[in-house]
Amino acid sequence: xxxLQKLYSAVFILFLNSSIVFAQNNDTSPYILGNxxxxxxxxxxxxxxxxxxxxxxxxxxxxxxxxxAFLGYGHVNKFxxxxxxxxxxxxxxxxxxxxxxxxxxxxxxxxxxxxxYTFNENYMVRFGKYNSPVGFWNLTxxxxxxxxxxxxxxxxIIYPKFTTGLLGQYVNYQHNTVQIDVIGQYNxxxxxxxxxxxxxxxxxxxxxxxxxxDLNLKFNVGSFKEGPLHVKSKRRYYALVSLLYEKEKYKVxxxxxxxxxxxxxxxxxxxxxxxxxxFAKKHAAIVRLESYNSVELSQKDNIAIVGYxxxxxxxxxxxxxYQLHSVHTxxxxxxxFSMMF
Amino acid sequence: xxxFIITVLFLFYCNIVNAKEYSVVSSKNMPMMTxxxxxxxxxxxxxFLKDVKVIPLNLSANSKIRRSFEKNILHMSExxxxxxxxxxxxxxxxxxxxxxSQRAVQKFVHRVNGAIGYIENTQNIKMFKVLYQWKDEE
Numbered sequence: 001x002x003x004l005q006k007l008y009s010a011v012f013i014l015f016l017n018s019s020i021v022f023a024q025n026n027d028t029s030p031y032i033l034g035n036x037x038x039x040x041x042x043x044x045x046x047x048x049x050x051x052x053x054x055x056x057x058x059x060x061x062x063x064x065x066x067x068x069a070f071l072g073y074g075h076v077n078k079f080x081x082x083x084x085x086x087x088x089x090x091x092x093x094x095x096x097x098x099x100x101x102x103x104x105x106x107x108x109x110x111x112x113x114x115x116x117y118t119f120n121e122n123y124m125v126r127f128g129k130y131n132s133p134v135g136f137w138n139l140t141x142x143x144x145x146x147x148x149x150x151x152x153x154x155x156x157i158i159y160p161k162f163t164t165g166l167l168g169q170y171v172n173y174q175h176n177t178v179q180i181d182v183i184g185q186y187n188x189x190x191x192x193x194x195x196x197x198x199x200x201x202x203x204x205x206x207x208x209x210x211x212x213x214d215l216n217l218k219f220n221v222g223s224f225k226e227g228p229l230h231v232k233s234k235r236r237y238y239a240l241v242s243l244l245y246e247k248e249k250y251k252v253x254x255x256x257x258x259x260x261x262x263x264x265x266x267x268x269x270x271x272x273x274x275x276x277x278x279f280a281k282k283h284a285a286i287v288r289l290e291s292y293n294s295v296e297l298s299q300k301d302n303i304a305i306v307g308y309x310x311x312x313x314x315x316x317x318x319x320x321x322y323q324l325h326s327v328h329t330x331x332x333x334x335x336x337f338s339m340m341f
Numbered sequence: 342x343x344x345f346i347i348t349v350l351f352l353f354y355c356n357i358v359n360a361k362e363y364s365v366v367s368s369k370n371m372p373m374m375t376x377x378x379x380x381x382x383x384x385x386x387x388x389f390l391k392d393v394k395v396i397p398l399n400l401s402a403n404s405k406i407r408r409s410f411e412k413n414i415l416h417m418s419e420x421x422x423x424x425x426x427x428x429x430x431x432x433x434x435x436x437x438x439x440x441x442s443q444r445a446v447q448k449f450v451h452r453v454n455g456a457i458g459y460i461e462n463t464q465n466i467k468m469f470k471v472l473y474q475w476k477d478e479e
Contacts, residue, residue, distance in 0.1 A: 118389060120389050142431065171387070173377050176377070213416075314420075
């Protein structure tokens with residue numbers, strides 16, 4: 001693990017060093033915040049994001065430098081690549097019943113590392129570590145691109161957030177858009193096992209997306225197994241239906257899923273519906289209703305979330321939200337500041 | 342009554358005069374495409390079309406023609422597109438190349454195989470393949 005960390009750090013330092021040496025603003029395309037910068041005229045664009053968070057619950061508070069991440073990507077002919085390295089909770093201070101604790105997590109995670117090969121307008125294949133294309137929330141799951149600081153439970157307990165393996169994609173844009181994603185992993189996870197919400201070495205899935213004008217509908221099914229391949233462990237099956245309807249002033253998003261093993265239900269259901277209304281150019285109001293029932297965790301909850309987001313510029317977000325839970329001890333208020341560069 | 346009819350005809354005439362027409366043009370060997378595919382190309386959802394690497398071209402951000410293209414073809418506002426490209430930056434995609442004038446678009450499309458751009462119909466469009474046309478009423 002230490003060797004891996006050293007390797008990641010070396011790659012990361014090389015990555016940053018190259019950006020310092022070569023990064024320049026091209027006069028014809030000046031730097032725009034949130035759009036990254038090209039390194040000389042190489043097929044390499046750099047960018048990143050940062051997120052700070054404050055959470056206040058009944059008996060606990062936490063302050064965190066939640067994410068600092070660096071992106072590098074580019075394309076050459078039919079190949080393209082994406083590398084994302086991240087410090088997660090580089091600084092985390094938690095206070096529980098008057099007792100404070102400070103943590104510094106200096107491990108540099110590989111959030112995404114993949115290469116794509118595009119055959120033509122219909123077919124693409126990806127290999128490496130990528131965000132599992134399940135639902136809509138998990139496609140752009142970082143704070144600055146989300147409407148709320150928090151993530152819905154359905155995006156955390158139904159499917160593995162990351163997959164390290166192959167992704168095959170078919171898409172047809174001729175009239176309405178149809179997209180089919182095939183997920184395949186039968187190897188070890190890239191990066192440490194605690195970073196993914198499920199430590200999976202085996203994950204297979206299928207997703208079908210249908211888009212007509214502003215309406216997107218998606219259906220995912222899949223199966224995964226935790227732990228190393230040679231160790232016998234419980235196989236989990238999941239299904240998720242998702243909806244995204246987006247207009248200039250408002251957006252409606254919803255996901256509803258379930259997870260089971262061969263023997264029984266693990267998560268009876270988990271879902272949410274969220275509406276975002278842009279009531280002024282820089283101001284958005286958000287309402288999310290969530291519900292989940294996890295047999296495995298022996299937890300069920302109904303949650304109503306009200307949030308407000310101020311974006312002085314779109315790549316900068318100042319958010320506040322209040323969560324009202326049916327499990328009252330979970331009621332909380334969250335503040336965050338996030339920025340993409 | 343006569344005054345009313347003349348006024349209506351005059352307004353109708355003004356409307357016709359102000360209706361500007363535009364074309365999306367490419368080199369002659371570019372395959373034809375649906376409007377949904379054209380939209381997907383400009384949003385960089387697809388890069389290749391029938392094995393041709395497509396290079397979409399935009400006019401500058403303050404161009405009225407660009408505003409009209411975004412409204413009528415992409416069906417997106419300037420703010421929606423800003424939001425879209427920041428999300429795409431996270432996904433590893435870049436916005437189309439931007440050129441300053443219609444003349445520059447014509448030159449680029451003429452010289453580079455796979456380039457597509459949009460220009461007013463008052464420009465010389467006969468030397469190009471017209472992929473799509475639309476009308477904008479001011």
